[in-house]
Amino acid sequence: MKKKISIAFFGLFLGIHVSAQHTHTQSDSTKHLKEVKITAIAKKKIETDMKMAVSVDEFLASSENISFIKRGAYAWEPLLNNMSTERSTLTIDGMHVFGACTDKMDPVTSYVESNDLSGINITSGQEGNMHGATVAGSIDLKRKSIPFGMERKWSGAYQSGFEFNNRQFFNLSNLSYSTERFTADGRVSFRKAGNYRDGKNDEVNHSQYNKFNTSLGLAYKTGDLSSVRVDAIYDKAKDVGFPALPMDLWLSRAIITSASYKQLFDEGLLRVWDSKVYFNAIEHYMDDTTRPENLVHMDMPGWSTTYGLLSRVHLKKDSYSSEIQANAYENLSIAEMTMYPQNRSKKTMFAYSWPWVMTRFAGLSMNNTWDISERSRLNFGGSLGWNYNRSKYVEFNWIFHPATPQEKSRILPGLHASYRLEIDQFAFSVGTGYGHRAPSVSEGYGYYIYNSFDRYDYIGNPDLKNEISYEGNASAGFRNERMGVEAKVNYFYIQNYIVGRILSLGSPMNYQSVGVKGYTSLDHARLFNLSLNANYDILRHLHWKGMLSYARATDDKKGNLPFIRPLSYQTSLYFMHRKLGVWTSVNGDFEQQKYSPEYGEDQTPAYMIWNISGDYTLNFKGYQAVLQIGAENLFNTYYSTYADWGNIPRMGRNIFTTLKINF
Amino acid sequence: MVACTKDKTDYEAEIATEVTEYVEFEEAARITVGDYDIGVEALNGTFYVGYNEVRVKVTDKQTGADMQVSSVTFLPIRKEEGGNTTSCPHRYDMNISTDENCFSGYAVFTDASRPGGNWELYISFTIDGQLYSVHQAITVEEQLNMNLNMTSFTGKDDEQYIIALVSPQRPKVGENELVAGIYRFEQPNSPPTSDFPDPSQFTYTEVSGYTLLLDPRMPEPSMGNHSSPNNVDLTQRDDGLYYGVVNYTMTGNWTLNFILQNEEGRILRGTEVPTVFTPGIEGVKSELYIDVLF
Ligand SMILES: [Cu+2]
Numbered sequence: 001m002k003k004k005i006s007i008a009f010f011g012l013f014l015g016i017h018v019s020a021q022h023t024h025t026q027s028d029s030t031k032h033l034k035e036v037k038i039t040a041i042a043k044k045k046i047e048t049d050m051k052m053a054v055s056v057d058e059f060l061a062s063s064e065n066i067s068f069i070k071r072g073a074y075a076w077e078p079l080l081n082n083m084s085t086e087r088s089t090l091t092i093d094g095m096h097v098f099g100a101c102t103d104k105m106d107p108v109t110s111y112v113e114s115n116d117l118s119g120i121n122i123t124s125g126q127e128g129n130m131h132g133a134t135v136a137g138s139i140d141l142k143r144k145s146i147p148f149g150m151e152r153k154w155s156g157a158y159q160s161g162f163e164f165n166n167r168q169f170f171n172l173s174n175l176s177y178s179t180e181r182f183t184a185d186g187r188v189s190f191r192k193a194g195n196y197r198d199g200k201n202d203e204v205n206h207s208q209y210n211k212f213n214t215s216l217g218l219a220y221k222t223g224d225l226s227s228v229r230v231d232a233i234y235d236k237a238k239d240v241g242f243p244a245l246p247m248d249l250w251l252s253r254a255i256i257t258s259a260s261y262k263q264l265f266d267e268g269l270l271r272v273w274d275s276k277v278y279f280n281a282i283e284h285y286m287d288d289t290t291r292p293e294n295l296v297h298m299d300m301p302g303w304s305t306t307y308g309l310l311s312r313v314h315l316k317k318d319s320y321s322s323e324i325q326a327n328a329y330e331n332l333s334i335a336e337m338t339m340y341p342q343n344r345s346k347k348t349m350f351a352y353s354w355p356w357v358m359t360r361f362a363g364l365s366m367n368n369t370w371d372i373s374e375r376s377r378l379n380f381g382g383s384l385g386w387n388y389n390r391s392k393y394v395e396f397n398w399i400f401h402p403a404t405p406q407e408k409s410r411i412l413p414g415l416h417a418s419y420r421l422e423i424d425q426f427a428f429s430v431g432t433g434y435g436h437r438a439p440s441v442s443e444g445y446g447y448y449i450y451n452s453f454d455r456y457d458y459i460g461n462p463d464l465k466n467e468i469s470y471e472g473n474a475s476a477g478f479r480n481e482r483m484g485v486e487a488k489v490n491y492f493y494i495q496n497y498i499v500g501r502i503l504s505l506g507s508p509m510n511y512q513s514v515g516v517k518g519y520t521s522l523d524h525a526r527l528f529n530l531s532l533n534a535n536y537d538i539l540r541h542l543h544w545k546g547m548l549s550y551a552r553a554t555d556d557k558k559g560n561l562p563f564i565r566p567l568s569y570q571t572s573l574y575f576m577h578r579k580l581g582v583w584t585s586v587n588g589d590f591e592q593q594k595y596s597p598e599y600g601e602d603q604t605p606a607y608m609i610w611n612i613s614g615d616y617t618l619n620f621k622g623y624q625a626v627l628q629i630g631a632e633n634l635f636n637t638y639y640s641t642y643a644d645w646g647n648i649p650r651m652g653r654n655i656f657t658t659l660k661i662n663f
Numbered sequence: 664m665v666a667c668t669k670d671k672t673d674y675e676a677e678i679a680t681e682v683t684e685y686v687e688f689e690e691a692a693r694i695t696v697g698d699y700d701i702g703v704e705a706l707n708g709t710f711y712v713g714y715n716e717v718r719v720k721v722t723d724k725q726t727g728a729d730m731q732v733s734s735v736t737f738l739p740i741r742k743e744e745g746g747n748t749t750s751c752p753h754r755y756d757m758n759i760s761t762d763e764n765c766f767s768g769y770a771v772f773t774d775a776s777r778p779g780g781n782w783e784l785y786i787s788f789t790i791d792g793q794l795y796s797v798h799q800a801i802t803v804e805e806q807l808n809m810n811l812n813m814t815s816f817t818g819k820d821d822e823q824y825i826i827a828l829v830s831p832q833r834p835k836v837g838e839n840e841l842v843a844g845i846y847r848f849e850q851p852n853s854p855p856t857s858d859f860p861d862p863s864q865f866t867y868t869e870v871s872g873y874t875l876l877l878d879p880r881m882p883e884p885s886m887g888n889h890s891s892p893n894n895v896d897l898t899q900r901d902d903g904l905y906y907g908v909v910n911y912t913m914t915g916n917w918t919l920n921f922i923l924q925n926e927e928g929r930i931l932r933g934t935e936v937p938t939v940f941t942p943g944i945e946g947v948k949s950e951l952y953i954d955v956l957f
Contacts, residue, residue, distance in 0.1 A: 251668060283667050295943045296885030301669050336672050341883045341916065347681055347956060349886065349915025350674050351836070393674075395837030399912050402838060402893060448912070505892035508940045509912065511885065515940075 065124055065137070065529070067565045071103075071244040071645045073166060073196055074209040074237070075110035079643070081124060081490065081529050082551045082564050083136035086440040086498070087467070091131045092141045092233075094276065094312075094327075095258055096361075100284035100304035101249075102335045102353045102442060102449045105242060109141065111235045111254040111282070113189045113213035115159065115172040118144040124490060125471045126416035126433030129383040130365045131310070132327050133412035135437045135469040135494060143231070146185045148221055150178040157662045165654035166207065168193035185217040195241070198649035199638030206241030206248055206290065225264040232257045244645035245452050246294060246512050250287035256280040272314035281305045296511050302335035302354065319371040327385075328362040333441045337448065337509075351509070356392035357445040361385060363412070379431075380417040387412055387438040389445065389462070396447045397462055400506065400518060404462045408444075412436040412466065418473070425480050433471040439464045443498050443519045450510035451500070453645055454600030456517040457508050458500050465521055468495040483536040490529050497525035497555065499599070523556040527564075538573075546571040552594060562599035563643050566592040579617040583630070586610050592642045602647070607639035613656075628658045674836075678914060682833045682957050683807040685711075688718055692784065694799045700724050701786060701797060704765075710782070712772050712806040713813045714827040714844055719757060720765040721788055734759075735766040735788045739801075740860055744779040750865035752825050752846035771827045771844060772803045773815055785860055809916075809956040810834055816951065818923065818931035823848035825867070826875070826921070826953070829904060834911055834957045841877070841909040843897055845870050845923070869903040872926030878936055879909050880946045882918045882954070887942035916956045920949035 068076040069084070080088040090108040091097070099106035121140040123130075128138030156175040162168065174187040191211045195203045212235070219229040233256040240249040260276035284302040288294045308329030315322040335354035341347070363385030370378045387410045391397050394406040418431025439460070442449055446460035470493040477486035500517035508515055528551065535545035547570045553561040572585035588608035595601040613630025636653040644650065689708030694701040704718040719737065721730045735757040741749045754768030766788075776782055782803050787796040806812060813827035830842040846867045855861035875897035881889040889912070897907035911917060922933030933951035 253668070283669075285669060298885075301671075303667065303671065334671060337913070338672065339883070339885050339913075339915070341885070347677075347915060349881065349883065349913050350672060350677065351913035352674075393836070395835060396912075398837045399910055400892060503892075506912075507890040507938070508887065509889050511887065511942045513940070 065122060065531070066139075067563075067643060069104075069563060069643045069645060070641070070648075070650075071105065071242045073193065073204075073207045073651070074211070074240050074242075075105055075107060077104050077107045078109060078139060079563060080122065080136040080139060081492070082527060082553060083492075084563065086443060087134065087437060088136040089128065089132045089134045089138040090141075091138065092256060093143050093231075093258070094131050094140060094310050094325075095256070095278045095280065096132065096306055096308055096327075096329045096331070097254070097256060097280050097282070098304045098306055098331050098333060098359075098441070100252070100282040100302035100333070100335070101286070102300070102302060102446065103245060103247075103286070103452075105240075105245070105249055105286070106237075106252055106282070106284055109139075110237065111213075111256060112141055112143070112233065113172065113187070113191075113211070113215075113235075115157070115174055115189055116143055116187050116213065116215050116233065118142050125431075125473060125492070126414050126435045126469070127367070127379070127381070127418070127431070129381075129414040129416070129435060130323070130325050130367060132361060132363055132365075133383065133385045133387065133414055133435060133437050135435060135467055135492070143215075143217070144174075144185070145217060145219065145229070146176045146178050146183040148178060148183055148219070148227070149180045153177060153179060155663060157660060159658060159660040161656060161658035163193070163654055163656040165651050166193045166196035181221045183217075183219045186215070188214045196651045196654075199633065199636045199652040200649075201636070201652060202649075204243050204648060206243045209240040210238045211240075212236045212238075225266065226262060228259070228261050230257075230259045241290075244648045246291060246450075247286045247288035247300070248290050250285045252282070252284045254280065254282045269315050269317050270313060271316050272312070274313075275309070275311040277307075277309045279305075279307050294511065297340060298511075299338040300336065300353070302333075304331060304333050306331040320368070322366065322368045324364070324366045326362075326364050329360070331359045331441075333357045333359070351447060352393055352396050353447050353449050354441055355394065355396040355445060355447060357441045358388075358390045358392070359441060360388040365414075375423060376419065376421045378417070378419050382416065383412075383414040383435075385412040385414075386410070389438070389441075391445050391462065397445055397460065399447075400459045400503070401462060408462055410436070410438045410466055412438060416471075425478055427475075427477045427479075427486075429473075429475045431471075431473045433469070433473075435469050435471075436466040437469070438466060439498055439519070446519075448509040448516075450513055451517075451600075452512070454500075454517070455512060455514045456500065456502070457510050457513045457515070459503065459506070459516060459518045461519045464498060464519060465496040467498055467521075469493070470495075481537075483534070485534045486532070488529075488531050488533075492525075492527040494525050494527070495523070496521035498522075499525075499555070499561075525553065525555050525561060527551070527553040527561070541575055541577045543574045543576075544572070545574075559598060560594045560596040560601075562596040562601050564594065566590050566594070566604070566642055580614070581616075582612075582614045584610070584612045589641060595642070601642070604640065604642040604644075604647070607637060607641070609637055609639070610634045622663065624662045626658075626660045626662075628660075629656070631655045674914060678833060678835070678957050681914075682810065684833050685709075685808070688716075692799055692801050694786070694797045695724060696795050696797045698724050699730060699790070699795070700727075701788070703784060703786070703799075703801075710770070710772060710801055710803045711808075711811070712775050712803060713811045714771050714829045715769060717757075717768050717770055718760075718763065718765045719768075719786060719788075721790070729764045730790055732766070733789045733792075735786065736862070737766075737768050737770070738785040738860055738862055738865060739770045739772070740783050740785060740798075740865065741774065742781055742783060748860070749773075750860075750867070752827070752844065752867040752869075755862055755866075769844075771813060771825055771846065773813070773825065774803070775805045776801070776803045808832060809954060812953045812955065814951065814953050816932055819929070820925070820931055822850075822931075824870075824923070824931070826923070826951075828919075828953060828955070834909070834955065836911050836913060838893065838908050838910050841897060841907045841919075843875060843905045843907075844903070845873055845875065845905055870925075871899060871903070873905070873931075874898055874924045874928075875905055875907065876922040876924065876933065877907055877909060878920040878949070879911070879917050880920060880936060880948075881913075881915060882946040882948065883916065884943050884945045886915075886946070887940045887944070888937065888946040889940070890938070911957070914957055916954065918946065918948050919953045919955060921951040921953070922949065923951060 176185040258278035312325040339349040365383035367381035414435030416433035420429040473490035475488040567590040570587040615628035685706035691705040692703040752771040757766035757768040849866040891910040895908035897905035
């Protein structure tokens with residue numbers, strides 16, 4: 001019987017080897033696979049301790065390596081290890097999906113809904129290169145899948161709630177059917193929110209959103225140890241405001257589909273073979289007519305289409321296990337700008353901000369684990385990728401980079417190794433990594449992409465060198481029955497670090513722009529991340545945990561890099577007894593000392609937020625209902641964080657209520 | 664699969680519908696004298712305001728065979744009501760083009776034909792030492808392709824100048840070789856000596872050694888005086904025309920702002936334009952400019 005265990009608590013931050021992914025491997029089949037340990041931090045349940053009806057963004061935010069650039073209330077851009085999305089691979093069950101917005105309104109995380117996910121695998125650094133080349137690591141959104149032969153043929157859940165601050169009303173529901181040979185799983189969700197109010201009770205205009213998401217998964221067991229599965233997600237966001245940008249989103253739609261085949265093996269070296277083909281298409285239409293301050297308007301549609309396949313085998317022999325994955329995909333990114341003359345009957349002005357840029361990637365990744373002894377384990381692996389770009393309308397790239405080739409191929413190697421030692425209640429690890437990444441579509445081929453943070457138009461450079469990361473990481477931890485403490489550090493030395501630099505050539509194109517920046521490579525940049533985690537069971541029913549994180553990042557001239565989280569903390573108390581849970585937390589950032597005016601940043605003052613929530617569980621006739629009520633930013637603090645685009649204020653006090661019924 | 668909500672732009676097709684391109688030489692006028700047919704060819708079979716490449720072919724009226732012609736002169740004359748006559752930049756002594764077996768030249772018509780202002784071509788040619796002279800009224804149409812626009816003005820040296828765009832007919836986004844003809848009217852220093860028309864009264868020269876400084880900008884208020892990098896000023900090549908490079912960052916309407924300098928670097932016309940980005944305000948143009956559109 002699946003029940004809502006409110007103890008995401010333990011596994012959550014010290015959970016080194018728990019992986020939702022492999023739990024599914026087991027339950028997909030009646031046969032059991034030996035426990036597979038991976039070093040990913042698997043976020044177990046899609047709810048934070050405090051709030052059960054979280055959005056994907058809120059859920060990610062509770063991880064210590066993740067921070068966010070926020071352009072509004074919706075679709076936050078996740079930063080992993082304080083690095084932007086170009087430097088990490090973002091995937092949904094290993095599938096590459098690329099947003100269709102040149103202004104990053106649509107990170108991949110915006111195309112799924114929390115009730116569709118079982119967890120999120122966050123892997124830091126080169127260990128995250130399983131799905132493709134990366135520098136910062138990988139964020140893989142794991143979708144839920146229903147096991148064959150569940151006790152109950154039909155099961156489901158319905159969740160509804162209201163958040164008072166922005167009058168967000170949401171409905172999340174799912175229904176699944178499971179027999180010995182067949183499962184079906186459908187989910188539907190709606191969210192509708194108005195403008196939120198900041199800590200001064202002022203309405204933040206253009207912060208509303210509307211989201212509809214639905215998904216369907218069908219699986220059929222083709223043999224004792226094999227199954228096929230087809231999945232589809234459809235997501236539609238309409239009338240989404242981005243208060244920090246000069247325009248909003250009129251409509252964005254995504255269809256994300258896949259078909260996969262999985263074969264398990266009883267014995268032998270080869271244990272699992274899992275293959276998938278996928279297709280996804282995104283359309284994205286911005287709208288700047290909602291803003292009276294825009295005296296002129298332009299159309300900025302974008303499209304992104306990706307085909308791909310991945311195939312993974314899992315090998316195991318004695319104390320050695322290995323995962324090998326082949327990835328291949330092809331993406332086409334198109335974005336247009338159409339400006340209108342004063343006399344609208346006259347010919348429009350047109351340019352591509354992504355001139356039909358095709359990206360092809362093919363790579364092979366491998367991760368090996370060798371349990372040297374009961375106490376120590378060596379983890380090592382590598383990846384080799386081929387990355388190919390072609391700009392169909394290369395004339396747009398030629399304007400700033402005359403005669404640059406239309407096509408470009410890159411080889412992207414990656415290597416990593418780590419060693420973990422456990423001595424009694426202590427655990428230590430050290431690791432290192434080396435890897436390349438190719439420039440993103442915008443960095444390589446973008447054309448006059450307006451960045452409202454520094455108010456520059458950005459020009460891509462097809463001739464950029466690969467970014468090369470040298471990485472080291474270490475951790476030390478202690479845990480016993482009542483408490484746990486862990487410290488983690490990582491350090492990245494990144495050669496050819498890609499940033500935008502002011503160009504002396506050219507003049508702005510976008511209405512609000514002040515100049516033109518071109519992507520160039522710094523000689524190098526350094527990033528350092530430190531986090532401290534602790535938890536303590538004060539009483540049997542009263543638990544405490546805390547987290548402190550610090551980051552520092554500099555460019556080759558010792559200047560600060562932007563969007564680096566200042567010293568920040570999170571601490572919480574959780575009381576749980578029988579059917580009642582009460583939770584309270586405080587989180588905040590210290591004053592941002594190391595900000596970067598050069599990249600458009602100003603200093604952000606310290607802030608502290610207090611949150612509280614309580615839930616109560618009811619059981620009746622095989623149903624289970626959980627009622628939750630809580631308040632975020634209880635004291636209605638007025639604040640904005642270092643990563644709030646345009647210093648837009650965050651939400652003030654928000655009272656939320658949720659009712660969830662499982663059956 | 665789900666169809667897209669909005670269609671993608673086919674921008675190459677849009678340029679093609681916006682811009683009228685002239686590619687084929689076709690006969691624009693035919694004159695018969697004695698046993699000969701004189702065919703005058705222009706691109707698209709039409710004379711337009713602006714730069715026109717012109718070919719003249721003389722054939723036997725009976726057999727249609729090409730004749731051996733030793734020289735051809737070509738003089739367009741505009742006759743206005745009240746008897747005033749003017750010309751326009753042209754090549755008086757046409758060049759022989761052996762492979763096409765014709766004579767080639769050009770005319771930069773400054774006005775379209777209209778009531779009270781008509782164009783005539785005066786052509787003479789020599790066959791076997793015998794000189795033949797003919798003239799024929801022609802029709803000059805308004806220029807349909809803004810990329811072949813022209814401008815005429817009086818320079819600071821009190822001379823009359825004409826600048827006409829020759830190429831590209833159909834610009835593309837990115838670098839385009841920009842070709843222009845720059846012509847000066849030579850004031851006659853003596854009264855006409857021969858019968859009308861006396862070519863010495865209607866002389867235009869291709870100025871030599873000048874420089875045409877270029878600053879292309881988008882004049883629409885929404886574009887805020889947007890410009891482009893990597894443009895190259897126009898200088899003269901052996902064929903007498905001026906060559907430079909214009910870089911268009913996007914399709915739409917552009918203003919080619921010019922400054923004309925003579926061989927000594929003296930500015931004859933044109934002013935520097937502001938380089939600041941001024942969104943919402945129409946771009947300030949040089950006193951010497953040509954508007955284009957694609
Ligand atoms: Cu967008």
